[in-house]
Amino acid sequence: MNIVQVLVNSLITSAELGLIAIGLSMTFSILRFANFAHVESAVLGAYLVYLFNVTLGWNFALSILVSTLILGTVGLALHRFIFRRFANSGDITPMIASLGLAITIRHGIQAIWGPQHVVYDYEVLPGNKIFGAFITDPQIWILITAVSAMVGFHCLLQYTRIGTAMRATAANVDLAQACSIDTQKVILLVWFIGTGFAALGGILIGWDTQVDPYLGFNLVIPIFCVVLIGGVGSVYGAIIGSLIVGFAQNFGLAFNYAPLINLFGLLDLGDRFDLPAAYKPAITYMAVVLILLIRPTGIIRKEVS
Amino acid sequence: MERLTLLRRALSGAIIALGVVGFASAAFSAAKGDPIKIGVIIGLTGPNAVAGNDGLAAMQLAVDEVNAAGGVMGRPLELIVEDNEGRPKAGVEAANKLADVDQVPVVIGGYSSAIALPVGLVLNKKKVVWVxxxxxxxxxxxxxxxxNTAGIAEQAVALVDFAKAxxxxxxxxxxxxxxxxxxxxxxVSEKRAKEVGVEWNHSMxxxxxxxDFRAELTKLLAAKPDAILTDIYDNDAQIIQRQLYEMGVTEMSMFYSxxxxxxxxxxxxxxxxxKGLSYATSGARAASFNxxxxxxxxxxxxxxxxxxFYDAVWIVATAMNLANSLDSTEIRNAMWPAAYRYNGVSGLGDKGFNRWGMQHADQNAQASFKDGKIQPYFVAGSANNILxxxxxxxxxxxxxxxxxxAEAPSEEELKALYSGN
Known part of the structure; x- marks a missing residue:
């Protein structure tokens, strides 16, 4: 096993999943419903970069910035025109609405850009060899971007007044209102940042591989698993969850399970037992089940009072 | 001898292509009247969309040609197209709709085996021909x-033999x-490898x-096999090749697809x-199709x-004309003689069905990539690249x-073949 390569692969997977999952967890923490349209926002962001970068020939970094900001604004519009109307409708109605919206976005993307995959305009080069592992320049940028976004968000949450307001609103909306916090502003900010993070995550995946209309369909289950593992509504939990899923998917496939199957020497059933790649998605579910068995509310317990 | 047989079949195929199609109408006049509809179930969206859209385009081309040559029983042929979205359930729903609502006698499509199988079960139950x-x-x-118009996996032994040779x-x-x-x-590959004395390392x-296929590729490469056989399609192929390249595999001669x-x-x-096998599409008729x-x-x-897919439309149209009927069982019985005589674009023209309705042989060309183009490839010491x-x-x-x-099996034979169903 090339352990350094597996480690690099794990970090990249975690970075890509993490940004999208943070946004999902953030919106859940305040709005209290599972927003299935969130993952499709990631795909829409990725396609906007394609529009600006490839179709219109814009600079790549500028395309990423503008697309992220546009999607943040789209998040505001979604709240203003759709989800605000479900504020007092429980959690099922907005969840179903988000599912319908997700399907609409997916097919809308397909209607505009077609069913084929698209790639951004940059030259694919062999990775840089570091300690026996290959890592490409875009992958290095992906790690830098994801870590910067996460650290920046942490600073916003912990060291700013608006961050305090966000945490207070997430903990208890009524109490936050009683403390003169403008919770409507906080909700708008959460939509903006959450959807923008989703867009950024989608863009990074598109940068690393390619984009097609079904990208969201493939991401939705891993992203929800990340959120469940970390603790629904916890943004820090989403970061931990993405690391667990990223590492589980890559290391889970790389191990030779023979010692375990042979009960560490008690049996002799052969010296190799590789987990088939077909079980890769199942590794994620196994991680969810194991962690929820130990910690039913996820790794980061959320205070609800 | 074999060449003569093929020649005879090709000549009679040409006769069918030029004469039987549209025999109910005046020779070579365009089809007239109410269209005869057949169904298509194919992935126009979803993971097989690239192949699905190519397949549909090929079928539409064949329909245009059939209609220009007189159509089916003098009437134009028309496709009712259903998108299976790359999902078996959508395929089954489309099969029910085509059989029960549109009541077509024939449906063409599939591409993905995961969809073709359940659709086939539905259509067989409803006695609708499924190509x-x-x-x-x-x-x-x-x-x-x-x-089946493209050969089945059993025939995949050819690639193991190619890679070894x-x-x-x-x-x-x-x-x-x-x-x-x-x-x-x-x-099939593992079995064949063992038969020819090659150690089968791993099936991923x-x-x-x-x-993202990095985890799979890392593991595949870490095992250090002498050669890797692949069977990948559409978007998967794009990502896998790119990720291999990014992982330092800039020379792909150990890959056989x-x-x-x-x-x-x-x-x-x-x-x-x-290197690998390319579904053999060569000769004048194939060039004309291209x-x-x-x-x-x-x-x-x-x-x-x-x-x-193009061949499938022609075989169906020919069978319908041979049957001179829209009854699905009669069309089914005419599928064997139609395919036997039809000179196809794929498979070097030979499209004959065995008793199970599968291709009796599989024709592939050994090829390799040079400057991004597929070129014929000859194993050292061999002047033939067709397997x-x-x-x-x-x-x-x-x-x-x-x-x-050359003719359909009897009802008794067919019953015996599927007696376990």
């Missing part, structure tokens, strides 16, 4: 209304889709439509030295399974699978 170019071995068990590999690994056809490929079955055409649209640097396709759609098809797989016993005598039928 597919999916390739899982399990197609053989579905029933007497199923026909070309590279002298002592160990092989495989990278296949985790679906019925991928599982078949893995099983990947999730179709995934966006079942479906070389899947890589034809990739940047040349992703396919340097890659030219017409480019003329009509302004591009060349990227998927090798487009020509068998024709035939079902034969140890003495080289064709088994029942390897014999094309």
């Amino acid at each position: 597919t170019d999916a390739t899982t071995n399990k197609l053989k068990t579905v029933g007497p209304y199923l026909f 070309d590279s002298g590999a002592k160990t092989l690994s495989g990278l296949f889709q985790n679906n019925p056809i991928g599982q078949d490929r893995a099983a 079955l990947y999730q179709v439509g995934a966006k 079942y479906n070389l055409s899947a890589f034809a649209t990739l940047p040349p640097k992703f396919t340097v030295g890659m 030219e017409k396709f480019r003329e009509k759609f302004g591009r060349i098809y990227t998927d090798a399974w487009a020509p068998p 024709i797989f035939r079902y034969e016993d140890a003495n080289g005598v064709p088994t029942a699978d390897g014999i094309p039928l």
